Amino acid sequence: MSDKKAKSGKRKLLLPIILVVTLVACSVAGYIVWRMKSTSADAAQAHKPEPPPAPVFFAMDTFTVNLINPDNDPDRVLYVGFTLRLPDEETRRRMNDFLPEVRSRLLLLLSRQNAASLANEQGKQALVSEIKAVLAPPLVPGQPQQVVSDVLFTAFILR
Numbered sequence: 001m002s003d004k005k006a007k008s009g010k011r012k013l014l015l016p017i018i019l020v021v022t023l024v025a026c027s028v029a030g031y032i033v034w035r036m037k038s039t040s041a042d043a044a045q046a047h048k049p050e051p052p053p054a055p056v057f058f059a060m061d062t063f064t065v066n067l068i069n070p071d072n073d074p075d076r077v078l079y080v081g082f083t084l085r086l087p088d089e090e091t092r093r094r095m096n097d098f099l100p101e102v103r104s105r106l107l108l109l110l111s112r113q114n115a116a117s118l119a120n121e122q123g124k125q126a127l128v129s130e131i132k133a134v135l136a137p138p139l140v141p142g143q144p145q146q147v148v149s150d151v152l153f154t155a156f157i158l159r
Contacts, residue, residue, distance in 0.1 A: 058084045058092050062155055063107060067115040076115045081155035082131075087147050095146070098139040109134045118158055 062081035069076045086092050095102055109130055117123035128151045135146050 056086045056089055056092050057152075058086055058095050059154070060084065060103075060106070063103075063110055065107065065110045065113075067111075067113055067118070067158075069115045075159075077159045078110060078113065078115070078118065079155060079157040079159070080110065080153065083152045083154055084135075084148050085150040085152060087149055091146060094139065094143065095135075101139050102135065105134045106131065115158060124153070124156070 060082055062079060064077060064079050067076040067078050084095070086095070113127065114123075118127065131151050132148045135148050138145060
């Protein structure tokens, strides 16, 4: 009889121990799954690239200038409009504040152009580089250099 009581006592003790071990194992497994999900979500957010900043554009009024040509024909005219892509709002504000200086530089540059060179793609690309170069120096002493990211033509008529 004492053997039966001992076996019965062990069985009574074995059932709560199995339940506690099962509960602990499930808790650890749940914690591991939760931790893996939160780590992968954090990693996905960390590797997600930041969207690029919105572009800053500065639309210029159109320019109409007489062009240099070998025949000294005064009827050679360039009608050009373009928009400047700028790196930041501060540069756009500076360009707008000193717009007469910017327009003067551009008019002087455009009036020096040769009609024959602007007739092909390479001439237009060279003009883009020249526009960037003429706008690069500070507008007034003490200001930083101007940076023009790109020049986008909106009108280009060579007549």
